[in-house]
Amino acid sequence: MTISPSTLVPGIIAASDAATVTMAEPVARFSLRAHAAERETVGGALGLDLPTQVGHVAGDEIEALCLGPDEWLIVAPEGLAERIARTEIDAAHSLTEITDRELTFRIDGPRATELLTTGWPRDPDSIAPGQGRRTYFDGASVIVWRDGPEEWRMDVWRSFAPHVVSLLATGCAELVAG
Amino acid sequence: MLLIHCPYCGETLPELEFAYAGEAHVVRPDPSTASDEQWRDFLFIRSNAKGPHAERWRHIHGCGRFFNAVRDTVSDRFLATYPAGTPRPDLSLSEDER
Numbered sequence: 595m596t597i598s599p600s601t602l603v604p605g606i607i608a609a610s611d612a613a614t615v616t617m618a619e620p621v622a623r624f625s626l627r628a629h630a631a632e633r634e635t636v637g638g639a640l641g642l643d644l645p646t647q648v649g650h651v652a653g654d655e656i657e658a659l660c661l662g663p664d665e666w667l668i669v670a671p672e673g674l675a676e677r678i679a680r681t682e683i684d685a686a687h688s689l690t691e692i693t694d695r696e697l698t699f700r701i702d703g704p705r706a707t708e709l710l711t712t713g714w715p716r717d718p719d720s721i722a723p724g725q726g727r728r729t730y731f732d733g734a735s736v737i738v739w740r741d742g743p744e745e746w747r748m749d750v751w752r753s754f755a756p757h758v759v760s761l762l763a764t765g766c767a768e769l770v771a772g
Numbered sequence: 773m774l775l776i777h778c779p780y781c782g783e784t785l786p787e788l789e790f791a792y793a794g795e796a797h798v799v800r801p802d803p804s805t806a807s808d809e810q811w812r813d814f815l816f817i818r819s820n821a822k823g824p825h826a827e828r829w830r831h832i833h834g835c836g837r838f839f840n841a842v843r844d845t846v847s848d849r850f851l852a853t854y855p856a857g858t859p860r861p862d863l864s865l866s867e868d869e870r
């Protein structure tokens with residue numbers, strides 16, 4: 595299946611009885627870096643208790659995923675981007691908007707996890723529902739969020755998206771090909 | 773595929789998430805005072821160990837951190853991984869004694 599960047603608009607991209615791949619509506623994204631000594635102050639200003647364990651998620655409307663010891667991905671509704679960017683933070687940090695860097699795809703359905711194994715060397719069950727990770731999917735660095743046992747989100751750098759989505763769409767059909 | 777324990781993530785993960793980054797504990801001499809021989813050694817001379825080898829790895833498709841590992845170059849077995857900036861562990865000691 596060929597997917598060109600121009601066909602990547604929010605909505606269902608591939609679906610079968612095994613799984614559905616949907617491109618999500620846009621969200622606001624920020625990359626946050628802060629050292630341990632500043633973590634509480636920086637998190638407090640953003641209204642977040644920034645998690646310290648890699649892979650853990652905090653927050654509700656504004657979500658923070660701990661990617662590394664001093665790095666978090668902040669995801670929020672698009673309308674909050676400006677407010678987050680203007681947050682006054684009285685501690686050393688770096689807060690960079692990366693909203694347009696990635697596209698988000700939802701992968702869900704009864705065999706969603708199995709579909710991900712087509713390009714993912716990692717054990718999916720090392721990620722509990724409610725957690726996320728930066729990881730490696732068929733040549734691309736991606737961020738996965740596990741929203742439920744068979745509900746995943748994947749943030750993919752946009753230039754890698756046609757490749758990643760093509761593989762997922764092929765897998766979607768292959769899983770029910772019998 | 774090698775399975776590598778990242779000391780920052782606390783997880784043992786597939787090699788594809790990592791990048792190799794050469795021998796560990798190679799100290800850069802002060803270039804203003806180092807002799808040509810010392811500078812050559814820093815740039816080019818490596819231990820090329822047959823057996824346990826201390827080396828740098830980066831969890832590039834993960835937490836992004838550099839860390840160190842002792843890997844046996846004969847068996848490819850990882851004997852230990854430890855954070856960057858900490859000394860090479862004495863593997864003759866038991867894990868509790870290190």
Ligand SMILES: [Zn+2]
Binds near residue numbers: 778779780782831834
């Ligand atoms: Zn790591």
